[in-house]
Amino acid sequence: MTNMTHAHSHPDTCFTCAEACERCVTACLEMGDQDxxxxxxxxxxxxxxxxxxxxTLCGRLDARGSQFSKQFMQLCAxxxxxxxTECEKHxxxxxxxxxxxxxxxxxxxxxRQMAN
Structure with missing residues (x-):
């Protein structure tokens, strides 16, 4: 069996980021034209x-040990x-x-660290 000790923290980081993004979208949409x-x-x-x-996809691929994980990690980064950069403007x-x-x-x- 493959050692996947890293697989618990990296997918969590990806899923936490996805959640923050979804919350940001929802809040921006709820503001409507007021901003x-x-x-x-x-x-x-x-x-x-x-x-x-x-x-979300990056976290899932890493959690399952996909052969494409490293490529998606670079794209994800x-x-x-x-x-x-865009969110920092606001x-x-x-x-x-x-x-x-x-x-x-x-x-x-x-x-980036995981992809290298």
Whole structure:
């Protein structure tokens, strides 16, 4: 049997990031147009949705020991970085964007370490 001791923490990091992204999307959508005078949140929502999907898949692939895990970890890190960069633009005004950016940075760092 394959040793999968790392498989418990990395998928959790990915799933935590996906959850933060989903919460960010929901909060942004609930704000509707009320924030349009400050920031356009469309790109934030789009990147969070992509990031949540990629993180979920990355965590699942790693948990099952997929031969494609390392490739997805690199993609996941790239998507997380893009999402974090966008969410950070709104972090001063929205706690959910700040939390999402922080989760994305953690996930990106861990995915990069695991992919190497």
């Amino acid at each position: 349009s005078k400050h920031h356009d949140l469309t790109l934030c929502i789009q990147l969070c949705r992509d990031c949540a999907d990629i993180c 790239d998507v997380c970085e893009a999402c974090a 972090a001063d005004h929205h706690a959910h964007c700040k939390a999402c950016a922080e989760a994305c940075r953690r996930c990106a760092e861990e995915c």
